[in-house]
Amino acid sequence: MPRENxxxxxxxxxxxxxxxxxxxxxxADGAHGPGxxxxxxxxxxxxxxxxxxxxxxxxxxxxxxxxxxPLAESYVxxxxxxxxxxLLPDQRDPVGLHATRCVHAARRLHRFDEVTAAxxxxxxxxxxxxxxEPILAEVLSPEEMKRLVDLVESxxxxxxxxxxxxAGRQARVRATPTMLIRHGATTTPIVGAVSYGIxxxxxxxxxxxx
Amino acid sequence: xxxHLTRLGRIALAVVFxxxxxxxxxxxxxxxxxxxxxxGLLPEWGVVAAARALPWLEMALGVLLLFGFWPVAVSxxxxxxxxxxxxxxxxxxWLDLGIDCGCFGIGQAVSPGTLxxxxxxxxxxxxxTAGAVVLSxxxxxxxxxxxxxDSDDVxxxxxxxxxxxxxxxxxxxxxxxxxxxEECLS
Numbered sequence: 037m038p039r040e041n042x043x044x045x046x047x048x049x050x051x052x053x054x055x056x057x058x059x060x061x062x063x064a065d066g067a068h069g070p071g072x073x074x075x076x077x078x079x080x081x082x083x084x085x086x087x088x089x090x091x092x093x094x095x096x097x098x099x100x101x102x103x104x105x106p107l108a109e110s111y112v113x114x115x116x117x118x119x120x121x122x123l124l125p126d127q128r129d130p131v132g133l134h135a136t137r138c139v140h141a142a143r144r145l146h147r148f149d150e151v152t153a154a155x156x157x158x159x160x161x162x163x164x165x166x167x168x169e170p171i172l173a174e175v176l177s178p179e180e181m182k183r184l185v186d187l188v189e190s191x192x193x194x195x196x197x198x199x200x201x202x203a204g205r206q207a208r209v210r211a212t213p214t215m216l217i218r219h220g221a222t223t224t225p226i227v228g229a230v231s232y233g234i235x236x237x238x239x240x241x242x243x244x245x246x
Numbered sequence: 247x248x249x250h251l252t253r254l255g256r257i258a259l260a261v262v263f264x265x266x267x268x269x270x271x272x273x274x275x276x277x278x279x280x281x282x283x284x285x286g287l288l289p290e291w292g293v294v295a296a297a298r299a300l301p302w303l304e305m306a307l308g309v310l311l312l313f314g315f316w317p318v319a320v321s322x323x324x325x326x327x328x329x330x331x332x333x334x335x336x337x338x339x340w341l342d343l344g345i346d347c348g349c350f351g352i353g354q355a356v357s358p359g360t361l362x363x364x365x366x367x368x369x370x371x372x373x374x375t376a377g378a379v380v381l382s383x384x385x386x387x388x389x390x391x392x393x394x395x396d397s398d399d400v401x402x403x404x405x406x407x408x409x410x411x412x413x414x415x416x417x418x419x420x421x422x423x424x425x426x427x428e429e430c431l432s
Contacts, residue, residue, distance in 0.1 A: 095343060210355060211344025224277060225352060228284030228345035234293055238276035 077118035097156040141187035252377030264308030269351035270301035281348030317378040
């Protein structure tokens with residue numbers, strides 16, 4: 037029996053020692069700087085989410101439509117969270133690259149949200165057909181379509197497109213979608229599509245802490 | 247020999263499980279919940295329940311493995327968990343989700359490297375379970391029917407001291423079983 041008691045005591049001691057842990061320590065990486073991107077929300081929001089996504093990635097579409105859109109209507113609209121989007125197209129995929137240029141052009145026309153949502157919603161269709169125009173025409177007026185096409189065909193956007201790709205490289209993004217959730221000096225990288233409910237729980241926690 | 251290998255494997259698994267639990271418990275549970283959610287396998291309530299419970303389960307299993315409590319049952323549970331983790335990781339890799347494995351906190355992608363590591367751990371755990379079962383059966387068989395308690399629960403010294411003449415008397419059949427048990431438990 038003494039041996040049993042000793043083992044039990046050691047178990048309790050080890051559990052107690054391992055339970056006494058320090059405050060939360062998350063990845064804090066200076067490489068995760070703000071970088072260029074399409075910003076939504078207040079610049080003074082306590083939490084910034086840098087989202088790296090690709091218009092051709094199914095998980096990115098899921099994240100954008102099911103998580104980031106509701107987030108924009110709640111946390112972002114309330115000024116508690118700022119979201120900065122960076123598009124990282126596969127440069128070997130001409131359709132994806134063209135779609136990325138369309139989004140950059142739409143930003144200039146102040147139609148980023150509508151165009152991005154339309155492209156993510158109809159992702160499979162335009163990836164198969166290679167034709168973006170019918171999808172864009174649903175959310176843009178004929179005049180806006182003409183200005184968008186002009187912008188895409190010019191070289192004006194190339195610097196922006198490459199700037200975001202470079203930002204992704206500097207942030208060492210290895211897969212899309214990646215979210216870098218920054219609050220204070222702490223950055224939490226989350227790779228993959230996550231549900232709005234779980235993300236909201238984490239945001240509530242860090243907003244409460246901050 | 248089996249006893250020594252089983253004990254070494256058990257301690258290695260204990261360290262890995264305790265470390266995995268510690269990396270999760272040192273950060274808010276919501277971070278682990280986000281990692282789990284990215285697998286897309288569980289509904290929201292399931293992710294919340296698992297993210298809250300799993301690190302503590304891993305810690306408890308690590309401690310139980312380390313001190314050798316109920317080796318057959320504990321190593322079986324550990325093996326089941328690892329097989330489940332491997333299945334989830336293989337699915338994520340197959341679907342090319344590019345997500346973090348969430349095994350030891352954040353920042354480790356599901357990759358051939360992490361799959362190989364978890365595969366090795368799963369094999370080790372299955373080996374430990376098999377070893378514990380063999381030792382347990384050997385012990386039970388040696389003691390024969392009518393044993394009051396399962397061999398996993400009884401330290402060998404206790405078995406010996408309870409046996410009439412177990413220490414100073416003539417060697418009994420149970421002494422052989424005790425030796426196996428010692429290797430398995432200590």
